[in-house]
Ligand SMILES: NC(=O)C1=CN([C@@H]2O[C@H](COP(=O)(O)OP(=O)(O)OC[C@H]3O[C@@H](n4cnc5c(N)ncnc54)[C@H](O)[C@@H]3O)[C@@H](O)[C@H]2O)C=CC1
């Protein structure tokens with residue numbers, strides 16, 4: 001048990017629990033009442049007016065009890081429900097209620113009948129719970145409350161706290177103005193507006209501190225807590241119109257998230273990145289060395305797409321910034337677009353459609369071919385190439401593929417040993433190679449020469465892979481009968497005007513890099529990437545990181561976890577262990593993952609440790625980043 005000459009006075013409803021208990025009681029008692037919603041709304045209005053001090057509390061209590069029409073037996077169900085509705089950060093920090101049991105009080109205008117059983121689980125005995133009590137009739141119906149209790153009176157909390165005459169500094173934690181009044185009256189020393197469940201302007205405006213959860217309260221008071229750094233202090237910036245689900249997932253987990261619908265220029269990003277802990281981007285934002293140099297707090301970058309060429313992965317690694325992407329989420333979307341475009345090109349549908357848009361009826365079979373039995377050449381037999389192979393074959397196409405790596409053929413696909421072999425065989429060539437810089441101008445004049453006359457080319461990989469002037473010439477000379485291009489060597493940062501040399505050429509389908517832009521893909525990415533980010537920030541896991549040693553860590557309870565990222569030079573592990581030995585830490589786990597340039601050590605220790613150990617670990621030469629998780 002610890003004490004520091006301070007007492008903590010907690011409100012109950014919407015502070016220790018996520019809800020107002022009488023609202024829940026109303027849901028129980030009015031379950032079968034046809035007027036249920038109307039009555040509950042009325043009760044909530046009365047509750048809010050009482051909390052904000054707009055009507056007298058006694059008046060609010062009387063009116064609500066009348067509307068509730070509750071019985072003693074309803075309280076059992078209420079207690080059962082409230083146990084499941086304890087505020088998340090209160091639940092997470094149960095240890096605080098154990099270590100400071102002597103210093104914690106509850107002063108509430110709710111009722112002891114349901115507060116006592118809930119807070120008992122948090123080590124707060126009935127003697128330290130100050131609240132109202134119900135009055136029952138002989139049939140055990142709730143008919144009123146003990147009107148002698150000061151807490152049934154307007155601003156009753158003031159008298160209640162005054163009567164307690166608590167020693168030392170008194171801190172009040174609550175969501176309402178009726179909690180603040182104790183501070184206003186000069187009986188409490190500090191008022192913390194607790195906004196985890198509800199944000200009330202009158203409380204916030206008057207608070208000494210606003211605490212979005214108990215973590216922040218404990219952090220401000222330098223008290224032991226479940227996580228070392230409150231999550232809402234971790235700032236996440238999501239650019240480029242990342243799907244709103246990502247915002248929701250990350251904010252639900254407690255992070256502070258900002259979104260910008262477009263990509264930022266290097267200068268803009270340098271300015272914004274300074275106080276950002278996690279950056280989320282898609283394919284347009286360039287995370288350069290200069291950006292990383294300016295990123296003082298950056299811990300992770302999430303690429304909400306497959307490609308990571310836009311990120312200087314080495315610069316990130318050297319700064320201890322872990323990068324994640326979504327390698328699978330949008331692959332099916334790209335494949336479906338490729339299939340659609342192959343059919344459209346082979347049938348010259350866009351040419352016919354454009355003519356008709358311009359008022360020309362041109363019913364012809366010329367330049368219109370089935371895909372059945374045609375040869376599809378897939379360049380890059382990775383996650384996308386392979387799926388395309390399966391779908392194309394199911395439409396009756398003969399599939400050929402070429403890859404620099406050994407890739408197993410799916411179905412009846414045939415492997416080509418050279419690019420030339422594939423190009424000279426295929427009626428359709430579809431590019432699905434990765435975004436590495438060596439693939440610049442991968443398809444140019446020479447390669448096009450090897451293609452069959454009248455073949456079509458589909459590029460949904462990266463813009464720089466195709467030499468655009470060479471493609472333009474081939475299309476204009478009719479060497480190629482069509483092309484579909486989704487990606488361009490230079491793409492704009494935001495939606496707006498855009499010009500390409502391929503504009504206006506018949507049977508050329510142009511799309512603004514939308515291969516992976518489907519609702520399904522974006523939703524899946526918005527689930528996948530935040531999951532990886534949260535896993536790293538919350539527990540140190542680097543599984544699936546693209547630039548960092550991958551490590552899957554076991555879950556830990558009642559332990560502290562130190563994360564140490566350092567340059568991979570000899571002797572660091574020994575130095576870490578020297579610190580561990582010097583401060584007599586009781587290790588419960590130690591993990592190490594390295595690559596050529598960085599080492600990542602995770603140290604799990606028992607509850608107690610000397611704070612000096614943190615500085616000692618930070619001070620180890622070649623340390624890149626160090627943080628304590630919990
Ligand atoms: N248009 C869009 O919206 C989207 C485009 N993409 C792009 O699609 C491309 C493919 O993505 P995934 O299939 O997921 O990648 P992946 O990494 O799974 O597969 C790429 C394959 O290309 C092969 N490869 C690389 N260079 C090659 C070369 N010079 N010659 C032959 N094979 C080569 C690799 O060995 C690998 O098997 C990437 O460039 C990605 O950025 C991905 C998603 C959406």
Ligand SMILES: O=C(O)CCC(=O)C(=O)O
Nearest residue numbers: 282283305306307516517
């Ligand atoms: O739509 C996006 O954000 C980029 C898609 C893409 O090219 C990728 O995932 O690599």
